[in-house]
Amino acid sequence: MAIKNLPVEECMIPGSAACPGCPATMALRIVFKALGKNTVMVVPACCTAVIESLYPNTSFDVPVMNIAFEAAAAGASGVEAALRQQGKGDTTVVAWAGDGGTYDIGIQALSGALERQTNFIYICYNNQIYSNTGVQRSGATPYGAWTTTTVGGKTEFRKEMGEIIQAHHIPYAAQACVSYPEDLYNKLKKAKSIKGPKYLEIMAPCPPGWRFGMEKTVDMGIMAVETGAWALYECENDVVTFNGKSKLILEEKIQRKSIEEWIKQQGRFSHLFKPKKDVKRIKAIEDHTDQIWERYRRKYL
Amino acid sequence: MTVMIDTGNYIAAKAAVMARPDVVAAYPITPQTTLVEGIANYVKTGEFKGEYICVESEHSAMSACIGASAAGVRTFTGTSSHGLLLMHEMLHWAALARLPVVMCNINRVVGPGWNIWTDENDSISQRDTGWIQFYCSSNQEIFDTVIQSFKLAENKKVLLPVMINYNAFILSHTSMPVYIPEQKEIDDFLQKYKPQWKLDVNNPITFGNIILPADYEKIRKDMQNSQENAKKLIPEIAKEWKKKFGRYHGDLIEEYKCDGADHILLAMGAIGSESKASINNLRKEGLKIGLARVRTFRPFPNEEILKLGKQADLIVIDRNISIGSEGALFSEVKASLYGKSDTKVHGFIAGLGGKDVTYNDIETICRKVVEGKAKDCEWYGLEGGEK
Numbered sequence: 001m002a003i004k005n006l007p008v009e010e011c012m013i014p015g016s017a018a019c020p021g022c023p024a025t026m027a028l029r030i031v032f033k034a035l036g037k038n039t040v041m042v043v044p045a046c047c048t049a050v051i052e053s054l055y056p057n058t059s060f061d062v063p064v065m066n067i068a069f070e071a072a073a074a075g076a077s078g079v080e081a082a083l084r085q086q087g088k089g090d091t092t093v094v095a096w097a098g099d100g101g102t103y104d105i106g107i108q109a110l111s112g113a114l115e116r117q118t119n120f121i122y123i124c125y126n127n128q129i130y131s132n133t134g135v136q137r138s139g140a141t142p143y144g145a146w147t148t149t150t151v152g153g154k155t156e157f158r159k160e161m162g163e164i165i166q167a168h169h170i171p172y173a174a175q176a177c178v179s180y181p182e183d184l185y186n187k188l189k190k191a192k193s194i195k196g197p198k199y200l201e202i203m204a205p206c207p208p209g210w211r212f213g214m215e216k217t218v219d220m221g222i223m224a225v226e227t228g229a230w231a232l233y234e235c236e237n238d239v240v241t242f243n244g245k246s247k248l249i250l251e252e253k254i255q256r257k258s259i260e261e262w263i264k265q266q267g268r269f270s271h272l273f274k275p276k277k278d279v280k281r282i283k284a285i286e287d288h289t290d291q292i293w294e295r296y297r298r299k300y301l
Numbered sequence: 302m303t304v305m306i307d308t309g310n311y312i313a314a315k316a317a318v319m320a321r322p323d324v325v326a327a328y329p330i331t332p333q334t335t336l337v338e339g340i341a342n343y344v345k346t347g348e349f350k351g352e353y354i355c356v357e358s359e360h361s362a363m364s365a366c367i368g369a370s371a372a373g374v375r376t377f378t379g380t381s382s383h384g385l386l387l388m389h390e391m392l393h394w395a396a397l398a399r400l401p402v403v404m405c406n407i408n409r410v411v412g413p414g415w416n417i418w419t420d421e422n423d424s425i426s427q428r429d430t431g432w433i434q435f436y437c438s439s440n441q442e443i444f445d446t447v448i449q450s451f452k453l454a455e456n457k458k459v460l461l462p463v464m465i466n467y468n469a470f471i472l473s474h475t476s477m478p479v480y481i482p483e484q485k486e487i488d489d490f491l492q493k494y495k496p497q498w499k500l501d502v503n504n505p506i507t508f509g510n511i512i513l514p515a516d517y518e519k520i521r522k523d524m525q526n527s528q529e530n531a532k533k534l535i536p537e538i539a540k541e542w543k544k545k546f547g548r549y550h551g552d553l554i555e556e557y558k559c560d561g562a563d564h565i566l567l568a569m570g571a572i573g574s575e576s577k578a579s580i581n582n583l584r585k586e587g588l589k590i591g592l593a594r595v596r597t598f599r600p601f602p603n604e605e606i607l608k609l610g611k612q613a614d615l616i617v618i619d620r621n622i623s624i625g626s627e628g629a630l631f632s633e634v635k636a637s638l639y640g641k642s643d644t645k646v647h648g649f650i651a652g653l654g655g656k657d658v659t660y661n662d663i664e665t666i667c668r669k670v671v672e673g674k675a676k677d678c679e680w681y682g683l684e685g686g687e688k
Contacts, residue, residue: 040500042368055516058507063500065371066509067364068390074361078324078368078376079500081352085323085374091502109364112357 001182007033016059018051021214023178023204023221024125025051030181031094031123034188037062039092040083042076044106045069046098047132048125070105072097073113076120084119092192093120100130102201103139103159114168114197121191121198125178127206128158135209142229143288144281146211146268153271153281157288161201166235170197174234177203179221183232183243190234203230211267220265228256228289231296240300250296259285305481309472312440312479313379313405313465314339316447318349319487320403323374326354326365330384331417332469333407337379359384363391363402370400371508373499375451378402381469382409382423389427395462396431396524398509401454401494402462403447408570408620409469410654418655419469421570421621425598425629427464431524433531434598437467438574440477442550449538452491458530460497468571469655482546490545528600535597551594553602556609558584559591564671565609567634568618569595572651572658576618579663588671595630603637610634610642616670618663618681620652627678651681 011032018025024047032039041064043049049066053059067075076095083091095113097106102124110122129147130136136149139159146153165173172194176184184202191198205220207213212220224230225245232246241247248254260282263269272278305315313336317325327337343349352369356362359380366376380388385406395402406424410416424434435450437443443465450463467473482490498506512520536552543549555573558580559565568576573594580592593609595602609615615638619628626632631648638644647670652658662682669675680687 037505038502040372040502050511052507052510055507055510055512058510060507061505063502063505064507064510065368065500066507067367068394071360071364071367071391071394074326074356074364075368077354077356077361078326078365078370079372080368081324081326081354081365082369082372082374082376083500085352086372088502108357109361112361115357116354 001185003181006181006185009033011037011061013059013061015053015057016051017053018047019208019214021207021217022051023127023206023217024048026217027125027178027184027202027204030184031188032062034185035092035094035192038090039094040079041065042067042072042079042093042095044072044097044101045132046101048096050132069101071109072101072106073118073122074109076122077113077116077118080118080120095120095122097122097124098131099124099126099128099140100138103161111168114165114170114199117196119195119197121200124161124201125204126201127204127209129206129209131206131209142285144269144272144285146271160292165199166238169238170199171195172234172236173199175201175203175230175232177221177225177230177232178205179218179225180232180244187234209268211270212265216265223257223262223265226257227259227262228293229259229262242300249293250301256289256293259289302483303481304478306476306478307440308335308474308476309440309443309467310336310407310474311339312444313447314343315481316444317377318343319484320377320448320451320491321351321375322377323351324354324366324369324376325351325378326356326362326369326376327378328356328359328362328380328384330359330381332409332473333379333381333384333405335474336405336407359387360391363388363395366402367391367395367398367400370395370402371398371500373496375494376402377404379405379407381407382411385423385427386411389430392427392430392432397520399460400462401451401460403450403454403465404462405447405465405467407469407473408466416654417469419471419571419620420653420655421466424464424466425621428599428629431461432599433461433463433528435463435465435596436569436573436598437465437472438571438594440472441479441548443467443472444479444481445542445548445550448487448491449542452538453531453534455494456534457497459527459534461524461527461531466570471571480546480548486545490542532600551596553597553600554605555594555596557592557594559593559609562589562591562613564588564590564616564667565613566590566592566616566618566663566667567595567606567630569598569630570620572618572620572663575658575660576663578660579667582660583664583667588667590667590671598630601633601637606634606637607641610638610644614645614670615647616667617646617648618651618666619648620658622650622653631678647675648678649681656682
């Protein structure tokens with residue numbers, strides 16, 4: 001589906017309180033275009049709780065239930081059951097959470113809902129930080145990145161959430177990126193067509209959190225994929241298919257670009273370049289990325 | 302009408318299923334387990350036609366109930382002790398979201414050390430969440446209160462969640478005969494839930510987004526008004542129940558032999574029912590003593606207690622303690638009287654950690670007060686004495 005052919009209808013209506021260049025609002029537009037108005041959103045504490053805008057206004061043209069930080073998947077389970085009891089099983093229930101609410105505080109409820117085969121789409125928009133609270137580390141924050149709680153750079157590598165999700169053997173899971181709206185749209189459409197639990201994670205580069213210019217959100221997402229810092233793939237009934245550039249990297253038809261090219265454009269990694277280049281830590285990031293792709297090749301080729 | 306001889310938990314399960322909730326979400330914890338097992342059995346027999354979500358924690362149990370209730374259906378759950386405490390955040394959430402979730406809480410001690418017997422510190426520590434709190438003293442009262450609670454919670458003048466508390470093992474695992482009305486009679490009493498608002502794709506509204514101080518404060522005041530409304534509705538619903546089914550457990554309080562009493566004992570839950578035997582014995586001895594069993598801790602029966610305080614000196618037994626202060630009921634009773642009555646109030650802490658409180662113990666407490674030997678506030682039966 002080409003961008004020009006996406007539905008013109010918008011459920012992300014003007015007046016949101018998002019920062020300029022926000023990847024979440026870009027992704028939400030595509031989410032609503034793909035899922036349509038017969039959708040109920042469950043939103044835990046995350047940037048979107050602000051993006052919705054202030055009571056009594058809203059920037060969403062679908063019903064939204066806000067819920068506590070760790071409770072999105074469990075709340076969505078209740079919504080889904082209640083709608084089905086009322087003969088509205090055709091409504092798409094979406095839990096829309098950040099990486100903090102998914103990788104960390106909400107992982108228990110998410111795992112429970114997946115195991116219970118809840119018929120919903122759980123979407124994690126991953127900006128690799130607790131951004132709503134002002135840029136703190138999460139389980140998704142990459143090694144070396146500055147956050148307000150990893151002032152000298154994070155000393156641990158990020159979790160591989162995709163592999164944790166795959167261990168639940170749900171009918172459909174996918175990784176997308178806000179910079180590839182057609183791919184995202186197609187994955188959402190597929191998720192909507194499948195019954196049972198679906199998990200979708202969207203790479204969402206955050207200008208104020210990552211310290212880059214607000215006009216560069218899309219570029220940062222493209223770079224994340226081209227450097228192999230993020231992979232686009234789908235997992236349907238345990239069969240993993242890589243998409244786009246990630247497929248070419250997996251099959252070694254192209255080489256992934258150097259991570260250095262990506263991180264040097266982000267202020268959160270500036271301490272790795274100034275006052276002098278931290279060769280050791282940059283190499284650690286490159287090596288770790290190679291290890292991930294070697295594992296992907298062993299598992300998925 | 303049939304008679305069912307069963308434990309408090311199985312009776313609560315029966316009541317919950319007869320209220321026809323569309324969604325039950327629950328997580329097992331001793332001593333609540335037989336309640337959720339009871340509902341699971343009704344899923345098997347087909348008597349429960351709703352959705353039973355076996356969640357992975359109590360936090361998720363309450364979150365799922367919140368989601369289901371917000372989507373417009375009747376919801377029920379049950380928990381106890383640590384489960385209730387894990388729910389704490391979502392108890393506030395359910396009340397502030399004005400969702401009429403009904404829940405049984407089996408009063409159990411909080412650890413450490415691990416202890417599954419009864420005291421009331423679990424639910425007392427949730428008193429400021431906005432939930433209406435009942436304390437039951439018999440299995441029949443559990444059945445009747447569960448059904449009545451849905452009617453109360455879902456009334457548009459209330460729209461607050463309701464917690465029905467009863468004591469671990471003393472009620473949860475003790476069989477008693479309970480009159481069970483026909484399903485049709487329950488259906489006549491408790492009509493289908495019609496939500497005032499819900500998540501509806503044809504009327505898309507955002508619930509619970511950021512709210513500024515002035516609007517938030519209005520929500521708090523409305524919750525307070527609703528608790529005040531509940532004070533009027535609890536007696537109305539109890540009277541309607543009495544008219545239909547002939548049973549009545551009291552309103553916010555249950556008075557027992559208070560006429561002409563110069564001392565009135567106040568207690569909640571199982572101690573409240575045990576006290577009836579004590580009152581009977583003490584009356585035989587010639588003591589002018591009565592009982593006011595407090596059924597609702599929220600809303601708190603201030604007016605009723607003030608009335609009793611103008612008539613008699615009060616004796617309060619708390620199976621809980623607000624550490625650093627005193628028994629919670631004792632505090633609230635005194636607050637109800639403040640500036641309006643100078644009656645004497647004596648407080649006793651008894652039965653913590655599930656220690657048995659028998660009618661003999663209660664008689665000892667009452668005699669001590671009547672004979673003028675009681676302190677303002679003391680612990681009853683503490684091994685080794687107060688130090």
